[in-house]
Amino acid sequence: MNKKWTINTLLxxxxxxxxxxxxxxQCHTDYNKSQSPKIANYDIEVDLDHNAKSAACIQKLxxxxxxxxxxxxxxxxxxxxxxxDLKSTYLKNTRKMFGQDLKNRTEKEWGRIxxxxxxxxxGNDLTNKQKYIQPNDGNELDETVLSMPLVDPILPGExxxxxxxxxxxxxxxxxRSGYGPxxxxxxxxxxxxxxxxxxxxxxxxxxxxxxFMQGTEFFSDFGDYNVTIKASDHLVIGGSGCKVTSGSVPxxxxxxxxxxxxxxxxxxxxxxxxxxxxxxxxxGNTDIEILMVPEHCAFADRYLKAIEQGLEYLEKHxxxxxxxxxxxxxxxxxxxxxxxxxxxxxxxCATAYGIPxxxxxxxxxxIHEFAHMYFMGTLASNEKEEAWLDEGFVxxxxxxxxxxYHGDQASLxxxxxxxxxxxxxxxxxxxxxxxxxxxxxxxxxxxxDGGFKSLIYAKTAxxxxxxxxxxxxxxxxxxxxxxxxxxxxxxxxxxxxxSIISEVLxxxxxxxxxxxxxxxxxxxTASVDFKMISIDNATGTIKAIRDGDFEIDTEVLxxxxxxxxxTIRWDGDQKELEYTFKAIDIVSAYIxxxxxxxxxxxxxxxxxxxxxxxxxLYKYAAKIGHWFQVVSQWTSFMM
Amino acid sequence: MKHWKSIVLIYSLQLLLGILVAIMAFQQLxxxxxxxxxxxxxALGFDRSIFSDMINRFPDIISNIQSRFVVSALxxxxxxIFLHAGLLGNIRKREYSISAFLRNAKKYFLKxxxxxxxxxxxTLFILAIIWVPFIEYMGNPLETFHSEKSFILTVISLLIxxxxxxxxxxxxxxxxxxxxxxxxxxxxxxxxxxxxxxxNFLRYYLVGICLLISHVLITWLYTLVVDDWxxxxxxxxLGLIVIQQVFSIIRIWVRVFGFAAIDNxxxx
Numbered sequence: 051m052n053k054k055w056t057i058n059t060l061l062x063x064x065x066x067x068x069x070x071x072x073x074x075x076q077c078h079t080d081y082n083k084s085q086s087p088k089i090a091n092y093d094i095e096v097d098l099d100h101n102a103k104s105a106a107c108i109q110k111l112x113x114x115x116x117x118x119x120x121x122x123x124x125x126x127x128x129x130x131x132x133x134x135d136l137k138s139t140y141l142k143n144t145r146k147m148f149g150q151d152l153k154n155r156t157e158k159e160w161g162r163i164x165x166x167x168x169x170x171x172x173g174n175d176l177t178n179k180q181k182y183i184q185p186n187d188g189n190e191l192d193e194t195v196l197s198m199p200l201v202d203p204i205l206p207g208e209x210x211x212x213x214x215x216x217x218x219x220x221x222x223x224x225x226r227s228g229y230g231p232x233x234x235x236x237x238x239x240x241x242x243x244x245x246x247x248x249x250x251x252x253x254x255x256x257x258x259x260x261x262f263m264q265g266t267e268f269f270s271d272f273g274d275y276n277v278t279i280k281a282s283d284h285l286v287i288g289g290s291g292c293k294v295t296s297g298s299v300p301x302x303x304x305x306x307x308x309x310x311x312x313x314x315x316x317x318x319x320x321x322x323x324x325x326x327x328x329x330x331x332x333x334g335n336t337d338i339e340i341l342m343v344p345e346h347c348a349f350a351d352r353y354l355k356a357i358e359q360g361l362e363y364l365e366k367h368x369x370x371x372x373x374x375x376x377x378x379x380x381x382x383x384x385x386x387x388x389x390x391x392x393x394x395x396x397x398x399c400a401t402a403y404g405i406p407x408x409x410x411x412x413x414x415x416x417i418h419e420f421a422h423m424y425f426m427g428t429l430a431s432n433e434k435e436e437a438w439l440d441e442g443f444v445x446x447x448x449x450x451x452x453x454x455y456h457g458d459q460a461s462l463x464x465x466x467x468x469x470x471x472x473x474x475x476x477x478x479x480x481x482x483x484x485x486x487x488x489x490x491x492x493x494x495x496x497x498x499d500g501g502f503k504s505l506i507y508a509k510t511a512x513x514x515x516x517x518x519x520x521x522x523x524x525x526x527x528x529x530x531x532x533x534x535x536x537x538x539x540x541x542x543x544x545x546x547x548x549s550i551i552s553e554v555l556x557x558x559x560x561x562x563x564x565x566x567x568x569x570x571x572x573x574x575t576a577s578v579d580f581k582m583i584s585i586d587n588a589t590g591t592i593k594a595i596r597d598g599d600f601e602i603d604t605e606v607l608x609x610x611x612x613x614x615x616x617t618i619r620w621d622g623d624q625k626e627l628e629y630t631f632k633a634i635d636i637v638s639a640y641i642x643x644x645x646x647x648x649x650x651x652x653x654x655x656x657x658x659x660x661x662x663x664x665x666x667l668y669k670y671a672a673k674i675g676h677w678f679q680v681v682s683q684w685t686s687f688m689m
Numbered sequence: 690m691k692h693w694k695s696i697v698l699i700y701s702l703q704l705l706l707g708i709l710v711a712i713m714a715f716q717q718l719x720x721x722x723x724x725x726x727x728x729x730x731x732a733l734g735f736d737r738s739i740f741s742d743m744i745n746r747f748p749d750i751i752s753n754i755q756s757r758f759v760v761s762a763l764x765x766x767x768x769x770i771f772l773h774a775g776l777l778g779n780i781r782k783r784e785y786s787i788s789a790f791l792r793n794a795k796k797y798f799l800k801x802x803x804x805x806x807x808x809x810x811x812t813l814f815i816l817a818i819i820w821v822p823f824i825e826y827m828g829n830p831l832e833t834f835h836s837e838k839s840f841i842l843t844v845i846s847l848l849i850x851x852x853x854x855x856x857x858x859x860x861x862x863x864x865x866x867x868x869x870x871x872x873x874x875x876x877x878x879x880x881x882x883x884x885x886x887x888x889n890f891l892r893y894y895l896v897g898i899c900l901l902i903s904h905v906l907i908t909w910l911y912t913l914v915v916d917d918w919x920x921x922x923x924x925x926x927l928g929l930i931v932i933q934q935v936f937s938i939i940r941i942w943v944r945v946f947g948f949a950a951i952d953n954x955x956x957x
Contacts, residue, residue, distance in 0.1 A: 149829070231832065345838035383837040403838040459736065467917035470737035478741040640726050654742045657726035666731040667718045669920035669929060674754060675711025676933040679703055680908060682762050683940050686769035688812060688859065689805045 085372055086272030086314035086539035089114045090244045096237075098281040098322065103158070103229045104219040105237070111212040112273075113244050115204045117255045121247065122203045124210070125259040126196040127270070128182075129239035130163035132262040133221035133228070137191035139184070140262050147224055148387045161221030161228065165196065165242055171211040174201040186261045186496070194262040196242065216242055223388045226398075230385030233285065238319035238393055243270055246432075248541060260434050265495035265502055267433035268317065272539055275312040280305060281322060288328075288341045288377045289320030290395040312395060314372070314539060316430045319393035321379050333358045334365070337375040343382045349401050349412060353378050356416035363451045367527050368424050369534040376420065390415065392422030408464045410456060414472055418448040428538045435494045436544060437502075438572070442491070442510025443530075449473035449511055467673075473515055473648075479508035481651045487598075492544060492572035512648050513571040519646035521555065521562050529554045544572065567602065571649075576600040579651040580641040582658040590634040592658075594620070594627040594641055600649070607643040611635040637661050692945050694787050695776050700941050702768065704934070706761045713757045721747040732920045773866065774801045776945065780952050781870045793870075800869050807879070808862035815854045819847055856897035861886055863951050864893070885955060892954050900947040904940065911936045 093110040115121055132140035136152060145153050168176040182193040204210045218240050220229045227238045245259035246269055258269060275291055283298060283306040291312025299305040312318060321341065329340040329350045338357050342350050357376060365371055377396040381389040389400035397419035401412045421444040425431070431439035452461035452472035460469035480486060488501040491510055495502065518526040533542070533550045551564045570576050578600035583593040592608060601622035608616045610633055620627050620641070638659035645653060722728065727739050744751060771794050778793025779785060823843075827833055834840040864882035865875075872878060886893055911933075918929045 232835075343836065345836045384831040386831065403836070403841050459734070466912050467735055467915070468737075469735055469917070474737045474741070477738065478745075482741060482745045638726055652742045652746050653738060654722045654725045654727050654746070658724050659726050662724050663728045663732055664719065664723065665923065665926055666728055666920040667715055667723065668926050669918065670718060671711040671715035672926065672930050672933065674714040674758075675707040676937070678710040678758055678761060679707045679933075679937045680911075680940075681758075682703060682706065682765040682769075683937075683944075684904070685762055686766050686772075688808055688855075688862070689766050689769045689773065 084314070087114070087116060088273050088314070089116055089271035090273040091275070092241070092273065092318070093276045094241055094278070094318075096277065096279045096281075098235070098279060098285075100233050100235070100282050100285065100322075102219070103235070104217060105240075107216050107218060107241065109212075109214040109216060109241060111214060111242075111244065112209055113204075113212070114209045115206055115247070117247050117249075118206050119247075119255050120203045120205055122200055124198045124200065124212070125183075125245040125257045126165075126198065126242040127239070127245055127259070127262070127268075128163050128194050128196050128242060129262050129268075130161045130218055130220070130227060131182075131193035133161040133224055134193065135160060135191075137189075138194065138262070139187055139189045139192040140194070140264055141224075142189065142191075144264070150224065150387075152224065155222070159222040161219050163216060163218045163240070163242070165198075165214055165216045167213075167215040168198060169213045170201060171213075172202060176200065176212075183259075184261055185257075185259055186263065189261075192261050195245070195259050214242060223385050225387050226391050228385070228388060230382060230388065232382075233322070233324050234382055234385050234388075235285075235322040236319070236379075236381070236385075236388040236398070237321070238391070239268060239317070240319075243317070245269075246271055246541065251543070251545075258432065258435075260494075260496075263434075263496040265437075265498045267437065267495070269430075269432045269434050269541075270316045272314050272316055272430065275310065275315055275318045277310045277312075277318055277320070279308045279310075279320065279322075281308070282306070284324045285322040286324060286326035286328065286341065287320060287322045288326070288339060288379060288396070290315060290318045290377070290393055292375055315394035316427065317394050319396050321396075321398075323382065325382070329354065331358075333361050334371075335374065336361055336371055338378070339375065340378045340380070342380045345403050346380050346401050349380070349405075352407070352412050353380070353399065353416050356413040357420055359413075359455050360417045360420040360451055363454060364421060364424055364447065367450070368447070368530055369538070371423065372428050372538065373423065376423065378416065378420075390419070392419045392426055394427045395423070397422070406465070410452065410462055410472075413456075414448060414452055414462060417451050418444055421447045421451070424534065429534060430539070430541050431543065432541060433495075436492065437495050438491045438506045438510040439542070439544065439547065441507045442514065445476055445507040445511035446514040449476050449515065473511070476508045476511045477515070477648055479504050480512050480649075486577045486651060487575040490573055490575055509571075509649075516646065516648045517562075517564070517567065519644070519648060521558075521560055525554065525558055525560065528558070570600050570602075574599070577651055578602060578647065578649055579655070580604065580647070581652075581655045582606075582639050582641055585636050585639055585658055585660060587634045587636055587660075590631040590636065592627075592629050592631075592636065592639045594639070596625050598651070602647060604642045604647060607640045608636055609638045609640075611637050691785050692776070692779060692949070694785060695779055695790050696938065696941050696945055698787060698790060699772050699776065700938055702772070703765065703937065703941070706765055710754075710757055710761050714754050717747075717750045717753055718743075721750060734919060735917045770801050770805050771798050773805075774798045777801075777863070777866050777948060777952075778870055780945075780949050781867050797866070797870060800873075800875060801866055803875050804862055804865050804869065804879070808858055808865075811858045811861075812855055815858065816851060819851055819854075823847060852901065856894065856901060857886070860893045860897050860951065863948065864955060867952060867955055889954055889957075893951060896947055896950045896954070900943065903943050907936060907940055907943070 091112040095108045097106045132138045136142060165180060170176060176198055179199045181197055183195050183197045184190060184192050220227060220235060222228055223230055227236055227240060229235050245257050248258050249255050279287060283304055287308045289310050291310040294309045294311045296308040299307050325344055326341040327344055327347055329342060331338045331354055338354060340350055340353050357378060361371055373395050375395055379396060379398045381398055381400060383402055386400055389398045391398045399415050399419060405412060422440060425443040426433060426440040433440055449472045458471040462470045462472045462475050483504045489505060491505050529551050532554055533547055537546055548568060555562055555564055576599040579597040581595050581597060583595055585592050603622045604620050606618045606620055618629055638657060640657040642656055721743050730736050731739050774797035775790035775794030778797055779790050830840045861882055864885055865879045868878035868881045914932060919925050
């Protein structure tokens with residue numbers, strides 16, 4: 051039977067029945083169980099005006115007070131107001147971002163969000179009571195946190211309902227949210243989102259409602275989302291959650307309605323672009339949807355494979371993927387700054403036409419963002435205050451996954467004999483810093499003045515690799531699995547992680563002093579560089595020092611001319627090591643021969659040998675000499 | 690292969706400069722990681738951490754090697770005018786000895802310097818005509834072009850166009866040199882060369898294209914063959930050097946072959 055004819059007949063039938071042309075749900079049906087406390091729940095109806103780059107929205111909010119306090123206000127993040135002008139705290143000291151000149155923007159290129167009406171379930175109009183607050187810097191021109199005083203207080207355990215209308219205008223993309231040429235729209239952090247009412251480190255309850263500042267990302271409560279988007283039918287729409295229905299609007303040509311449902315998420319993002327080509331697949335219980343711009347379609351299988359590898363590895367080493375679907379958004383290159391980001395059940399990546407398969411920056415990014423579904427999406431730590439808890443773990447797993455599937459020496463790139471593993475790249479990003487002692491890791495994002503990525507992502511990942519090498523991968527996995535299992539769908543903090551680490555190490559009778567280690571990694575700027583200084587066969591003595599204040603136990607492997615070996619323990623609190631042997635035929639001495647201390651700033655100076663193997667030096671000298679011959683051949687052509 | 694002596698002479702001079710660069714590179718590498726056991730790891734293949742750590746701690750290594758590399762390459766560029774004078778003189782006059790090579794090199798060096806300078810100016814002119822308007826038009830490429838695919842394909846097209854036009858200038862330059870050997874006036878030789886090039890354009894151009902493609906293929910083949918050759922035993926080092934030098938000689942031989950082909954077309 052002709053397939054096209056069948057579909058047309060079906061469409062006509064459904065239209066006659068007075069329905070729009072709905073398609074079946076994408077996600078599997080048993081995804082309705084409650085996994086989270088469902089504190090902040092949103093039903094949002096969106097009417098997108100793609101010409102005006104704006105949307106008129108209706109939002110029904112159900113928010114549960116899980117604190118012991120009686121609350122007289124709600125606070126909302128209004129992130130889009132960070133892109134309202136150059137007076138917001140996010141942009142006030144910025145004139146250029148990602149090569150864009152922000153100073154000369156036209157009015158229509160800026161974004162904003164405003165709540166036009168807010169009514170509680172008793173009919174009280176709260177609209178005129180709302181006011182912007184600036185808990186961080188007092189910048190009155192910053193409108194990224196909204197306070198909504200309530201008429202009726204919310205008692206402990208009580209749920210409040212609020213009917214809101216709001217308008218959101220997207221900026222031309224500065225970073226993440228925004229619009230780009232040819233009707234590209236990324237709606238992320240786009241609705242009035244309730245801040246988190248939680249206990250701080252001292253145990254006091256209060257609003258965690260930081261203004262939107264550079265160096266910070268997001269923090270919000272779990273809940274359910276029903277989002278209905280009405281938009282022009284030339285747009286291909288994707289988003290967090292499951293696309294439950296999509297089809298034309300009865301009586302309105304050129305329009306479509308798409309409905310998403312999502313459970314137990316901390317946020318909801320969506321994307322629209324007319325040129326998207328959709329690739330779908332299923333891996334285990336997870337549907338994978340990939341939205342590719344046409345010129346990147348050759349990368350669809352690479353995206354897909356990376357997601358499959360991420361799923362397989364994380365399910366084995368962390369825990370089951372808690373959602374039925376993942377949507378991978380490939381932003382057009384003209385709006386590349388909307389990429390590189392994670393949202394629950396949806397990630398934005400980035401690629402460029404022509405990147406060869408031997409350069410796995412594409413896979414690395416996909417896996418990184420996908421790992422955020424665990425560290426951020428499920429273990430919803432505070433990305434503003436403790437960014438290392440998600441970015442550090444995600445980079446660590448990005449390294450592990452890439453290195454596992456592609457080899458630890460060439461997982462990131464392998465071009466013309468030059469290659470790098472992903473963990474090697476992460477380590478080098480830290481040890482290659484101009485000043486590795488620039489600052490501590492465990493501090494809020496807004497306190498960073500440089501070195502954010504090198505410390506939060508790379509140093510944390512390298513520290514986790516070091517810990518893994520010391521305690522072993524099995525114990526490391528046990529720690530992470532326990533952490534995930536116990537704290538999923540909550541907002542874990544450093545103390546929660548550390549308590550799990552102590553517990554697992556104790557159960558396994560490990561001697562590793564994790565508290566001392568993590569204190570140094572997270573709360574000091576100390577670094578470590580072991581150096582083998584000398585081998586003196588006149589006295590049979592070896593000398594070594596530790597540069598940097600990072601104290602960590604290690605060992606030294608000494609080899610003798612008869613092939614004999616001896617291992618010496620070097621306690622972390624000793625800055626120098628001097629050891630004299632009875633034998634005077636030492637050939638080499640090697641500090642940390644298994645390279646467990648991956649944080650070491652220079653691994654090359656860990657060893658000293660009196661019988662060096664210079665063959666590779668000849669090899670690379672010959673290679674450099676030959677490349678000279680090649681280059682001189684080419685350059686002499688015109689002479 | 691009648692010009693094998695010229696090939697050996699050119700190769701030897703190039704090798705000498707290559708050895709100077711290699712010795713310098715060896716000294717720099719040896720000075721930074723020469724006593725480390727990490728060399729055993731490096732013997733198994735490229736290890737990014739070893740190189741990264743070395744460059745992080747000894748950042749001057751790269752600039753030192755780079756400056757020696759660039760200075761030597763510039764020296765060879767100048768030297769190659771001299772070598773071209775000897776080689777083209779031998780080819781044109783059907784001479785094959787080293788002494789004839791050196792005599793021709795000495796005789797035509799200054800004249801060839803003039804041709805090379807004019808050819809360089811022409812090349813720069815052509816490149817400016819192609820690339821300056823493109824860069825002006827391009828602005829922010831991601832906004833100007835529909836996608837990076839169209840941008841990348843445009844750049845590749847312009848690169849190919851540049852190469853195709855540079856081949857014309859190169860052929861003109863080589864023919865001018867041949868005519869300069871026949872007579873002494875530069876402008877007259879260049880006019881004759883242009884006329885000759887136009888008359889037999891397709892045949893000359895075929896030689897130019899073949900020469901370019903063969904050089905690209907040889908470089909590509911070398912990277913395929915060598916990639917990251919291990920250094921666990923001395924024979925592997927020796928094998929690597931032999932293969933490298935075979936490729937170098939082939940490259941020079943192909944060029945000499947191309948020059949002789951141009952001369953043959955010119956003489957017909």
